Amino acid sequence: MxxxxxxxxxxxxxxxxxxxxxxxxxxxxxxxxxxxxxxxxxxxxxxxxxxxxxxxxxxxxxxxxxxxxxxxxxxxxxxxxxxxxxxxxxxxxxxxxxxxxxxxxxxxxxxxxxxxxxxxxxxxxxxxxPQRALSEGExxxxxxxxxxxxxxxxxxxxxxxxxxxxxxxxxxxxxxxxxxxxxxxxxxxxxxxxxxxxxxxxxxxxxxxxxxxxxxxxxxxxxxxxxxxxxxxxxxxxxxxxxxxxxxxxxxxxxxxxxxxxxxxxxxxxxxxxxxxxxxxxxxxxxxxxxxxxxxxxxxxxxxxxxxxxxxxxxxxxxxAERMELLREASLALGPATVQQLSREVFPKRHWGVMAESETFAHLEHMVHAGEAERWEEGETLLYRVSPPSAA
Ligand SMILES: [Zn+2]
Ligand SMILES: [Zn+2]
Structure with a gap:
């Protein structure tokens, strides 16, 4: 698929x-x-x-x-x-x-x-x-x-x-x-x-x-x-x-x-x-x-x-890389935002939905792991903020 x-x-x-x-x-x-x-x-x-x-x-x-x-x-x-x-x-x-x-x-x-x-x-x-979650120590x-x-x-x-x-x-x-x-x-x-x-x-x-x-x-x-x-x-x-x-x-x-x-x-x-x-x-x-x-x-x-x-x-x-730059721009404009909000900024309306969100989620998580974005939780919802482009 x-x-x-x-x-x-x-x-x-x-x-x-x-x-x-x-x-x-x-x-x-x-x-x-x-x-x-x-x-x-x-x-x-x-x-x-x-x-x-x-x-x-x-x-x-x-x-x-x-x-x-x-x-x-x-x-x-x-x-x-x-x-x-x-x-x-x-x-x-x-x-x-x-x-x-x-x-x-x-x-x-x-x-x-x-x-x-x-x-x-x-x-x-x-x-x-069987799937097993690693403990933090492990x-x-x-x-x-x-x-x-x-x-x-x-x-x-x-x-x-x-x-x-x-x-x-x-x-x-x-x-x-x-x-x-x-x-x-x-x-x-x-x-x-x-x-x-x-x-x-x-x-x-x-x-x-x-x-x-x-x-x-x-x-x-x-x-x-x-x-x-x-x-x-x-x-x-x-x-x-x-x-x-x-x-x-x-x-x-x-x-x-x-x-x-x-x-x-x-x-x-x-x-x-x-x-x-x-x-x-x-x-x-x-x-x-x-x-x-x-x-x-x-x-x-x-x-x-x-x-x-x-x-x-x-x-x-x-x-x-281009998609992540678009997300960066969207995030800088919106401030802290959910995956859904950000995906709706970078995808046209006819494609809004779970597939677009799941790809946005993958991009945001990639930026979090690379130290280019922050993620935190509010209730069960994840919020993200992408950092401005580094000066380097
Ligand atoms: Zn296939
Ligand atoms: Zn496939």
Whole structure:
């Protein structure tokens, strides 16, 4: 599930909004792009990649649950001379239903292994271990320990760059994440969440009753290798869009499967789901994928293949920096203000609502963690004040 940045929503449809084409195209050696229809705001298709080898194929992100998507998947496989039973591996880049929907059914029907990041969790699949809040003492101790190793390690030739930063969600996180909005409850920033319109709410409820998300057979970590399309792909943990997001990097052909981490023309949604700096994890892991050596091709979960991964990373980072400057201006004009008030200053009225607020919340928390804003509570509501630009 990805959301376009509402304020940049184009008049002409962006490539991520194009309807699913029936064409199956080999976009990298042994890598087939199959587009499946999805029904989500701002998105017209999801790319399911088929990675072909002499045992059959692996599929990455096999679309939404339900018969329509399943039918399209079978047609695409057939167009490439495959059947569901030829799938030996399913990889899911992250815990959004347009990516994991058919994963469980393929795994069952084909006896395939089902690979996700270690932290994968959904409304029924509760991640690797129960969530536990750190006590303040523990948090301080961890921070001190992490600070001691808070520089990047030199990268041995056959390993991949790794982030050592106490503020970035670690690869071995046991954190579970609400993978959808907490409908009908209080938001972390203190407003009452009205939830989506009734029709959509009923759809979501029906989906949750009728469909159980997949149970992974293999939970993998940053730096692990998967043998796909006859060569080794590195797992790259890229928390931000979700804490369990992974990309797959093939140094041999210079290909990066980017999932929803880097999209070719829209900015992936980063929500502040709790009082943590999710944007910092996102920005740090954007830099991480931009630094991977020899990447010549990005294969996104939505939209067309693109060549300049570092350039796209820069554009997305620039976008976030601009949004934070807008928030700074709004805050300086308003004085102490809530997330809702600030989001209404920086988003046009037609986009007001919980998605805009959750992104505003992520930006504000990022500025709080960077020492550029203050946050305090009044009752259950959070108030923020962003500092003027520093003279430095
Ligand atoms: Zn997506
Ligand atoms: Zn997503």
């Amino acid at each position: 990805t959301d376009t940045h509402p304020h940049t929503r184009p008049r002409r449809p962006k490539q991520e909004q194009e309807p699913a084409s029936e064409e199956v195209v080999e976009v990298a050696p042994g890598v087939l792009r199959m587009q499946l229809p999805i029904w989500m705001p701002g998105l017209g298709h999801v790319n399911t990649y088929g990675l072909v080898d002499d045992r059959g194929l692996a599929v990455v992100d096999p679309g939404l649950p339900g018969p329509q998507s399943w039918k399209a998947l079978r047609q695409r496989l057939k167009a490439a001379d495959y059947k569901v039973k030829h799938v030996h591996t399913v990889v899911v880049t992250h815990s959004h239903p347009d990516h994991f929907g058919a994963a469980g059914r393929i795994a069952r029907e084909a006896g395939a292994r089902l690979v996700t990041h270690h932290a994968f969790s959904t409304w029924t699949v509760k991640g690797p271990s 948090a301080r101790r961890l921070e001190v320990e992490a600070a001691a190793v808070a520089q990047e390690l030199d990268v041995p030739p056959d390993e991949i760059p790794t982030i050592r930063d106490p503020d970035v969600v670690p690869d071995d996180t046991d954190e579970r994440e609400a993978t959808s909005m907490p409908w009908g409850t209080r938001t972390p920033w203190g407003t009452v969440n009205p939830g989506p319109p009734l029709k959509r709410r009923l759809l979501i409820r029906a989906m949750r009753l009728l469909f159980s998300p997949p149970e992974p057979t293999d939970r993998v970590h940053h730096g692990e290798r998967l043998r796909l399309a006859g060569r080794d792909w590195f797992v790259v943990h890229t928390p931000g869009h979700t804490v369990d997001h992974l990309c797959l990097w093939d140094p041999e052909s210079g290909t990066l499967l980017t999932g929803d981490h880097v999209l070719p023309s829209i900015t992936p949604h980063v929500s502040g789901v709790r009082r943590a700096d999710s944007l910092k994890s996102y920005l740090a892991t954007l830099d991480l994928v931009a630094r991977l050596e020899g990447v010549r091709l990005g294969l996104p979960a939505h939209g067309h293949p693109f060549t300049d991964v570092p350039g796209r990373v820069e554009a997305i980072k620039h976008h976030h």
